[in-house]
């Protein structure tokens with residue numbers, strides 16, 4: 001039996017990965033301080049510790065008790081906008097705490113470290129980015145994730161473990177069985193559109209209309225959370241045991257904000273009232289992944305879902321949690 005530690009396993013993406021790991025027969029230990037995570041998203045078959053990843057003493061006990069040798073590190077603060085106002089919070093939670101976690105990983109001689117990074121490390125320099133392009137973050141959030149990547153590479157070299165740095169593009173959708181999905185994620189386009197469709201006035205704010213893009217709104221590469229979860233599980237394959245890779249996790253296709261709204265309208269059969277607002281600080285105009293075609297990436301990357309699947313699961317999930325709240 002393989003024992004895996006997942007930090008941030010009570011969050012949107014982490015909880016989905018934990019469900020899939022349990023389905024595949026892994027023993028899963030979650031460390032999450034529930035700052036943005038939710039207990040109700042945690043699979044009951046996981047062992048859960050409400051612990052801060054910066055708490056080395058507790059981590060030490062957990063690693064020892066559960067014989068941890070693989071880590072999926074997802075715990076982080078992740079709002080681009082908030083990071084521009086509170087850079088210190090981002091440095092402490094993302095960089096300093098990752099260093100503490102890595103100290104414990106080194107002590108227990110872990111074999112594999114999978115890290116949730118982001119396309120925000122690339123910044124505004126290029127619209128279509130390859131994983132070997134030079135990063136140039138334009139937000140503190142992106143910068144702190146890049147610093148984490150550097151720390152991981154340094155520790156991996158020194159303590160001889162393999163790492164997978166997964167640079168996620170925009171993650172959307174809910175678990176295809178609707179067991180978990182996004183909860184408090186105001187500011188996220190898919191979440192806002194899903195909430196708004198269930199309301200009477202169906203208002204949606206669009207931040208910026210004069211970006212240098214085909215229709216003036218921001219363009220993103222959206223990856224479905226079900227595919228992203230499989231990517232993590234693929235990184236744990238034995239064939240990749242000695243490998244270390246930096247992987248762009250996106251589909252290589254961009255959708256503008258207006259295009260996404262249009263898809264939501266077509267699928268739901270309802271119309272939004274669109275309101276244009278000022279661009280948000282730290283937002284970049286356009287970023288699309290250029291997925292690498294090397295043989296290891298082919299083992300890792302999956303593309304079983306598309307934007308319409310993600311919209312459908314988002315809407316079904318929102319409907320489900322709205323009804324659940326009504327029953328309480």
Ligand SMILES: NC(=O)c1ccc[n+]([C@@H]2O[C@H](COP(=O)([O-])OP(=O)(O)OC[C@H]3O[C@@H](n4cnc5c(N)ncnc54)[C@H](O)[C@@H]3O)[C@@H](O)[C@H]2O)c1
Nearest residue numbers: 008010011012013032033034035036037052053075076171
């Ligand atoms: N959602 C996206 O589109 C996206 C895109 C790129 C990268 N990412 C990365 O994916 C990861 C997960 O993101 P998410 O969307 O699931 O966010 P989330 O906020 O739902 O999950 C983060 C989890 O980490 C926990 N956490 C935060 N700080 C912690 C700490 N110090 N100790 C213990 N637990 C802590 C939170 O309680 C939460 O459960 C993050 O590292 C994020 O940077 C997400």
